[in-house]
Amino acid sequence: MISGGRLTRGARGSAGEIGHVSVVDDPSAVCRCGSTGCLNLYAGGGLLADTASAAARSGRSPALAARIEAHGRIDARAVAEEARAGDQYCVSLLTHAGNMIGRALASLVNITNPSLVLIVGAAFMVVDELLSPARLPRWIDAGSPAGLAEVVHS
């Protein structure tokens, strides 16, 4: 995080990283960090790929089934591409993930009251659908009495 023009890394260098913010109270959802309910488990690129692959195999998304047959695998970018093409399963998957990310960011905005939020990582791959400038600021603003921060994707 940058505060007052100075880089602030935190005690272990992860200041501002929200992937391990607990967003769900589920003791069975154990993250690779050792904690439970982390945002990464519900909205990360790995989750999108795994959930989309399961949907392809179960027949919930013919578009994803065709993609996995053609390419052998599905990643977050494929989910974004199919959502863009109109696959409703992919749209709902991204909408759910976007809501989880938006809620976590709203908490971060409340705590730090930043003027700018920079989005990086797997979410960036689906930025057009998940974190469009028209959508993400609304999620942050709706949950934040601190107000709206500018959102930039990188």
Ligand SMILES: [Zn+2]
């Ligand atoms: Zn974690």
